[in-house]
Amino acid sequence: MATETNVPQPDESLGEINKYDFQTQTDAVFKAEKGLNADIVNQISSMKEEPQWMRDFRLRSLEIFESKPMPSWGGEIGLDFQDIYYYLKPTNEQGRSWDDVPDEIKETFEKLGIPQAEREYLSGVKAQFESEVIYGSLKEDLAKQGVLFTDTDTAIKEHPELIEEYFATIIPPEDNKFAALNSAVWSGGSFIYVPPGVKIEFPLQAYFRINAENMGQFERTLIIVDEGAEVHYVEGCTAPMYSSESLHSAVVEIVCKKGSRCRYTTIQNWANNIYNLVTKRAMAYRDATMEWVDGNLGSQLTMKYPAVYMMEPGARGEILSIAFSGKGQHQDAGAKLVHAAPHTTGQIISKSISKNGGRSSYRGLVRVEKGAHGSRSNVVCDALILDEESRSDTYPYIEIAEQNVSVGHEASVSRIGEEQLFYLTSRGLTEAEASTMIVNGFIEPLVKELPMEYAVELNRLIQLQMEGSVG
Amino acid sequence: MTHQLKIENLHVAVAGKPILQGVNLSMNQGEIHALMGPNGSGKSTLGMAIMGHPTYEVTDGSISLDDQDLLAMKPDERARQGIFMAFQRPVAIPGVKMADFLRHATTNVRNPERKEGEELIPMADFRRELKDRMGQLQMELEFARRYVNDGFSGGEMKRAEILQLAMLQPRFAVLDETDSGLDADAVRLASESIAAIGGDSMGLLIITHHDKLLVHNPPDFTHVMLGGQIVETGGPELARELHSDGYQRIRQAYPDADAENQTMVADDTPVGASGE
Numbered sequence: 206m207a208t209e210t211n212v213p214q215p216d217e218s219l220g221e222i223n224k225y226d227f228q229t230q231t232d233a234v235f236k237a238e239k240g241l242n243a244d245i246v247n248q249i250s251s252m253k254e255e256p257q258w259m260r261d262f263r264l265r266s267l268e269i270f271e272s273k274p275m276p277s278w279g280g281e282i283g284l285d286f287q288d289i290y291y292y293l294k295p296t297n298e299q300g301r302s303w304d305d306v307p308d309e310i311k312e313t314f315e316k317l318g319i320p321q322a323e324r325e326y327l328s329g330v331k332a333q334f335e336s337e338v339i340y341g342s343l344k345e346d347l348a349k350q351g352v353l354f355t356d357t358d359t360a361i362k363e364h365p366e367l368i369e370e371y372f373a374t375i376i377p378p379e380d381n382k383f384a385a386l387n388s389a390v391w392s393g394g395s396f397i398y399v400p401p402g403v404k405i406e407f408p409l410q411a412y413f414r415i416n417a418e419n420m421g422q423f424e425r426t427l428i429i430v431d432e433g434a435e436v437h438y439v440e441g442c443t444a445p446m447y448s449s450e451s452l453h454s455a456v457v458e459i460v461c462k463k464g465s466r467c468r469y470t471t472i473q474n475w476a477n478n479i480y481n482l483v484t485k486r487a488m489a490y491r492d493a494t495m496e497w498v499d500g501n502l503g504s505q506l507t508m509k510y511p512a513v514y515m516m517e518p519g520a521r522g523e524i525l526s527i528a529f530s531g532k533g534q535h536q537d538a539g540a541k542l543v544h545a546a547p548h549t550t551g552q553i554i555s556k557s558i559s560k561n562g563g564r565s566s567y568r569g570l571v572r573v574e575k576g577a578h579g580s581r582s583n584v585v586c587d588a589l590i591l592d593e594e595s596r597s598d599t600y601p602y603i604e605i606a607e608q609n610v611s612v613g614h615e616a617s618v619s620r621i622g623e624e625q626l627f628y629l630t631s632r633g634l635t636e637a638e639a640s641t642m643i644v645n646g647f648i649e650p651l652v653k654e655l656p657m658e659y660a661v662e663l664n665r666l667i668q669l670q671m672e673g674s675v676g
Numbered sequence: 677m678t679h680q681l682k683i684e685n686l687h688v689a690v691a692g693k694p695i696l697q698g699v700n701l702s703m704n705q706g707e708i709h710a711l712m713g714p715n716g717s718g719k720s721t722l723g724m725a726i727m728g729h730p731t732y733e734v735t736d737g738s739i740s741l742d743d744q745d746l747l748a749m750k751p752d753e754r755a756r757q758g759i760f761m762a763f764q765r766p767v768a769i770p771g772v773k774m775a776d777f778l779r780h781a782t783t784n785v786r787n788p789e790r791k792e793g794e795e796l797i798p799m800a801d802f803r804r805e806l807k808d809r810m811g812q813l814q815m816e817l818e819f820a821r822r823y824v825n826d827g828f829s830g831g832e833m834k835r836a837e838i839l840q841l842a843m844l845q846p847r848f849a850v851l852d853e854t855d856s857g858l859d860a861d862a863v864r865l866a867s868e869s870i871a872a873i874g875g876d877s878m879g880l881l882i883i884t885h886h887d888k889l890l891v892h893n894p895p896d897f898t899h900v901m902l903g904g905q906i907v908e909t910g911g912p913e914l915a916r917e918l919h920s921d922g923y924q925r926i927r928q929a930y931p932d933a934d935a936e937n938q939t940m941v942a943d944d945t946p947v948g949a950s951g952e
Contacts, residue, residue, distance in 0.1 A: 622767065623730065623731070624767045625767050625769055627729050627730065627751060628763070628766060628767050628769070629769065629777070629781075630750065630751040630752040630755070631727050631728070631729075631751045631752070631754075631755055631760075631761060632752075632755055632777070632781035632784075632785070632840065632844065633752050633755035633756050633781045633784035633785040633844070634752055634780055634781060634784060635752050635784075635792060636750070636752070637792060638780065638784075638792060639752075642769070642772050642776075642777065642780070643769060643772070645771065645772070646769055646770055646771025646772035646823065647770070647771055648771070649770075649771030649772075649823075650771070
């Protein structure tokens with residue numbers, strides 16, 4: 206059954222036009238009915254030819270989803286769960302090489318402006334187009350080292366023992382309503398396993414985007430970094446705009462075993478009508494380090510709080526988060542650090558920018574559990590507000606159940622200074638160029654942590670967001 | 677052609693409070709003018725008004741560059757017409773590297789018609805030129821990688837301002853106490869630097885309390901400001917006199933302006949990046 210999607214007309218009520226708004230015609234192979242019930246969940250599981258345990262897991266998760274109330278905090282969620290497609294499989298087969306990738310999908314990459322050379326440089330690109338990973342290539346040497354990098358659906362068939370051992374152990378469906386929803390209808394996402402002692406020198410990357418009207422995207426990512434291993438995973442999204450509401454609700458689970466190191470970098474630029482409700486959590490064991498680098502642009506509402514649970518002594522969690530809210534956008538982003546063992550250390554750096562009436566909130570939790578003595582955590586939140594209409598809030602939660610720990614929190618809110626603007630314009634920069642430069646300077650601590658091509662893209666996105674913002 | 681900056685009957689107010697009360701001053705490119713006067717007399721205000729700081733409201737009079745009305749231009753347009761001000765207390769721009777900022781600024785000033793988003797001057801050419809200029813000013817190359825004025829010492833800020841002057845090569849520049857906060861060696865270096873980077877081809881308006889800057893850059897004219905007006909204009913000997921004898925003679929000769937100056941100082945609330 207093939208459907209055609211038409212190029213949508215931007216809805217003027219959504220405000221600024223997202224420059225990455227375009228839609229490629231897609232020949233969808235299978236599209237589930239709109240709505241959510243046990244039949245749909247069964248249908249998804251059948252389409253994927255899943256084992257019985259996964260089908261049971263999905264059905265149980267659906268019940269949990271239905272029994273849980275909506276979150277009472279964060280932002281307004283105006284979603285009709287029965288008016289969403291929960292599954293869409295775009296092509297019959299996984300592309301094996303670049304030549305096998307359908308032209309219309311290449312065109313989408315073209316419009317995203319990812320140069321060919323860069324695509325080839327990306328050693329392990331996996332692009333999730335609609336609900337399935339359609340293109341992926343993994344360097345041979347990685348495979349030789351025993352690294353597994355595939356989409357999660359494939360992993361269930363090819364690596365059932367790892368999936369059964371870890372899947373939903375970090376984020377069970379009972380965790381929250383949207384984790385339950387994802388558990389019921391999940392599709393796609395990345396699965397990575399790095400064997401003991403293997404250090405992957407270059408970042409593994411995935412580009413994906415939502416590209417069908419009313420299409421929820423519920424990818425499910427699981428990363429297992431075995432003892433002494435290291436990996437940096439990068440995902441980036443740019444989404445086209447739709448005239449009706451869209452939902453993105455991902456779950457990302459990470460296990461960092463003894464002495465391992467994992468960094469997970471995300472740059473997201475959702476269309477202005479998308480609800481981006483994501484649960485991300487990592488468990489770090491003895492002397493392991495987990496780092497989240499999280500950049501959020503676009504969307505109508507983002508609620509995302511990457512978490513690190515430090516389970517054994519010496520574990521370290523770092524979260525670097527950045528949010529940019531424009532007109533009609535609410536970024537409720539933050540971080541969560543749980544010190545569950547002695548001598549664990551954590552750091553949160555959060556930066557937010559609000560303009561044209563956008564709203565950014567930092568919501569963060571630092572919890573030191575009983576017995577986690579000698580633990581240290583530090584939180585720094587900086588907010589930059591570009592105009593009078595915009596807003597920034599900070600909701601820091603700190604729970605300490607142990608003596609002899611150190612937890613610091615500092616927050617600052619500033620407006621783009623007239624003096625800074627004057628200084629730069631007095632040197633010949635236009636006001637728009639000066640504002641962009643100040644904003645780019647503000648997020649520099651995050652940008653310098655990114656791989657080069659992502660740094661370039663983030664700067665480009667910020668520039669698009671900033672254009673015409675001063676007048 | 678020789679360009680001319682002409683200020684006529686300039687009145688400037690800050691937050692509704694009059695500061696400049698009818699300033700007249702004409703400068704030709706290639707001339708050095710010293711602007712002296714006691715604290716609070718309005719020297720920095722004149723510089724800010726020339727550069728177009730939004731807090732400094734021009735209530736009457738005109739500033740023109742040749743036959744162009746500077747007051748109708750935004751600060752960036754003035755910069756692209758060759759106007760520059762070295763600030764007394766420049767602001768920090770965290771996260772923005774000196775080199776990136778300077779490359780952007782230099783591109784815009786050299787290509788006044790450049791549209792936003794068009795190419796910057798080639799990186800290799802820019803680097804070479806920046807390196808040369810920094811060598812001339814005896815600055816460490818590491819300086820270019822630091823964030824603009826962020827964590828700079830007083831002396832570093834002043835040198836960074838001179839570096840910008842050197843790169844942008846304006847037609848007219850106001851140097852607002854570019855020698856203050858520097859030790860004797862640094863003042864000598866700054867003074868020599870201004871001459872070395874082609875200061876003699878610019879029109880310079882040097883605001884200073886010291887004579888060292890003027891020894892290396894001897895003024896063609898010295899203006900004395902008091903109570904928001906230029907009360908006396910002379911040659912280099914006037915600068916020397918004021919430096920050795922102070923403003924006693926001036927205050928006595930212009931009692932009305934002196935009274936006005938006392939009032940302005942008494943009311944003074946700090947305004948802007950370099951307000952006095």
